[in-house]
Amino acid sequence: MYDVEKIRADFPILARQFGTHQNVYLDSAASAQKPLCVVETLTRVYLQSYANVHRGMYPLAEEMTAEYEKARRIVQGFINAKSANEVVFTRNATESINLVASSWAETFLSPDDEILVSEAEHHANLVPWQRVCEKKGCRLKVFKIGDDGSFLPEEYEKLLTEKTKLVAITAMSNVLGTIFPIKQMTQKAHAIGAKVLVDACQFAVHRQIDVLDLDADFLAFSGHKTYGPAGIGVLYAKSEILNKMPPYQCGGDMVDKVTYQHTTFAEPPARFEAGTPSMVDAIGLGAALEYMQNLGLKDITAHEESLVRYMFEKTSEIKGFKHIGTAPDKGGVFSFAVENIHPQDLAYVLGKEGVAIRIGHHCAEPLVERMGYTSLARASFGLYTNHSDIDAFVKAVEKAQRFF
Amino acid sequence: METIETLIENFSMLDSWEDKYQYLIELGEKLPPLAPEYKTEAWKVSGCQSQVWLVPENIDGKIYFKGDSDAIMVKGIIYLLLAVYRNKSAQEIKEIEVEKIFAKLGLGEHLSPSRRNGMMSMVDKIRLYAASFES
Numbered sequence: 001m002y003d004v005e006k007i008r009a010d011f012p013i014l015a016r017q018f019g020t021h022q023n024v025y026l027d028s029a030a031s032a033q034k035p036l037c038v039v040e041t042l043t044r045v046y047l048q049s050y051a052n053v054h055r056g057m058y059p060l061a062e063e064m065t066a067e068y069e070k071a072r073r074i075v076q077g078f079i080n081a082k083s084a085n086e087v088v089f090t091r092n093a094t095e096s097i098n099l100v101a102s103s104w105a106e107t108f109l110s111p112d113d114e115i116l117v118s119e120a121e122h123h124a125n126l127v128p129w130q131r132v133c134e135k136k137g138c139r140l141k142v143f144k145i146g147d148d149g150s151f152l153p154e155e156y157e158k159l160l161t162e163k164t165k166l167v168a169i170t171a172m173s174n175v176l177g178t179i180f181p182i183k184q185m186t187q188k189a190h191a192i193g194a195k196v197l198v199d200a201c202q203f204a205v206h207r208q209i210d211v212l213d214l215d216a217d218f219l220a221f222s223g224h225k226t227y228g229p230a231g232i233g234v235l236y237a238k239s240e241i242l243n244k245m246p247p248y249q250c251g252g253d254m255v256d257k258v259t260y261q262h263t264t265f266a267e268p269p270a271r272f273e274a275g276t277p278s279m280v281d282a283i284g285l286g287a288a289l290e291y292m293q294n295l296g297l298k299d300i301t302a303h304e305e306s307l308v309r310y311m312f313e314k315t316s317e318i319k320g321f322k323h324i325g326t327a328p329d330k331g332g333v334f335s336f337a338v339e340n341i342h343p344q345d346l347a348y349v350l351g352k353e354g355v356a357i358r359i360g361h362h363c364a365e366p367l368v369e370r371m372g373y374t375s376l377a378r379a380s381f382g383l384y385t386n387h388s389d390i391d392a393f394v395k396a397v398e399k400a401q402r403f404f
Numbered sequence: 405m406e407t408i409e410t411l412i413e414n415f416s417m418l419d420s421w422e423d424k425y426q427y428l429i430e431l432g433e434k435l436p437p438l439a440p441e442y443k444t445e446a447w448k449v450s451g452c453q454s455q456v457w458l459v460p461e462n463i464d465g466k467i468y469f470k471g472d473s474d475a476i477m478v479k480g481i482i483y484l485l486l487a488v489y490r491n492k493s494a495q496e497i498k499e500i501e502v503e504k505i506f507a508k509l510g511l512g513e514h515l516s517p518s519r520r521n522g523m524m525s526m527v528d529k530i531r532l533y534a535a536s537f538e539s
Contacts, residue, residue, distance in 0.1 A: 342454055342474055342475035342476065342478075343453075343454075343475075344453045344454045344475040344477070344478060345475050345476050345477045345478075347453075348425065348477055348514060348515065349425065351514065352421050352422075352425075359453060360453055374455060374474070375453065375454060403422075403425065403426065403429065404429065404476060
């Protein structure tokens with residue numbers, strides 16, 4: 001039984017008051033709040049187990065290395081990778097994608113190759129590919145989505161050609177909430193010999209990831225969105241691809257043999273983790289993913305689906321409230337416009353009522369423009385969001401409507 | 405247009421944030437609309453959360469600004485900024501401590517220009533225009 005009130009007690013920040021208002025945090029898509037167990041893990045490691053990883057021979061160093069590598073195995077289990085060696089720790093998903101762009105794409109793509117993305121990409125899964133195209137003389141193709149934000153298979157397949165070498169797609173839009181059918185899209189891409197990179201930043205928060213089932217070649221997500229610390233991210237890549245990739249950055253811990261003139265590099269994942277990693281944050285991420293697993297991904301998804309239904313039901317009663325992104329398969333990310341109120345004005349009033357939402361282009365400027373706006377408001381859910389949060393949100397929007 | 409001193413006094417008479425916001429909205433509504441030919445990329449202030457345009461004019465060594473936004477409360481802020489910077493020389497604009505003036509309005513961090521938010525880009529733009537008239 002998913003007891004959201006009991007879960008909320010794990011997140012002390014949710015009990016904060018702003019004036020007379022309770023903290024109504026509807027910006028989890030930007031960054032999620034942290035459960036006690038994650039913060040306690042960070043504190044415990046710093047106070048009890050801290051040393052550098054992969055270097056010392058003394059007990060603390062061994063303990064720290066063991067914890068860091070255990071975190072890697074937790075990630076492996078969380079995404080169902082074949083081997084922990086397919087899990088590279090990065091700073092965040094942005095770095096994960098840039099790593100693939102710099103190391104894999106710049107090595108293996110040739111002029112006239114095509115990279116295919118959707119209209120719904122976050123800048124992090126768009127701009128790195130623009131740069132690759134500029135450097136390598138490749139072409140960036142963008143397939144259309146529906147006006148409701150839904151995936152259109154015919155648009156995708158139309159642009160998937162024998163020239164396509166990489167499909168880089170979000171599994172869940174951070175603006176529209178649309179869930180993309182990654183497994184089917186990957187099958188189509190593989191059929192013509194293209195590799196697939198999945199931006200799973202939002203998806204990882206709301207649904208179970210199974211890289212074996214998806215058959216994704218690369219997958220990226222950020223720790224801070226999955227209830228873990230900021231500053232740690234994950235890149236998954238299939239062993240056979242990762243093994244062939246040259247280093248991304250050079251330094252300590254990623255080398256095999258170094259002389260003054262020449263260096264041979266370590267095997268993955270060490271090859272891609274130059275320098276001292278954000279090791280305590282990696283261990284914290286392990287704690288966060290275990291926390292999600294203990295609650296059960298299926299139950300988290302079911303809880304959020306009930307919130308999505310409730311959100312549609314309650315907001316449909318607000319006059320002039322328009323949802324941007326109403327695809328049939330949609331997770332707990334709601335972009336919206338309120339008639340005659342600029343999102344920034346709305347956010348000021350909501351903020352005063354203790355309701356945290358995000359406004360702007362959400363790092364997906366072309367998408368917001370494609371939907372017909374220069375700025376959108378967005379409310380997003382986490383595993384701790386409850387029905388009262390939605391009630392408070394609706395009340396605050398109605399108050400804002402009386403203001404303007 | 406009221407002086408900034410009058411506006412500070414008016415704000416000080418309002419206790420609740422609701423009343424302060426309401427008054428800011430009223431000021432925004434009073435801001436004369438900017439002619440459409442100025443609502444272009446050239447006059448846009450980047451770094452704001454809404455679309456903001458600022459247009460300077462140099463009349464006999466004093467700098468005058470016109471401005472607009474698609475967000476009504478931001479228009480209110482522009483109204484306040486125009487009151488702060490009205491009828492000033494480039495040198496005077498450089499010396500105005502805008503953060504201190506806004507602190508007296510009691511609008512809070514998000515509605516005041518500070519180094520940490522997008523409101524400051526309007527002030528930066530005003531200072532940039534002033535400096536360009538100086539040289």
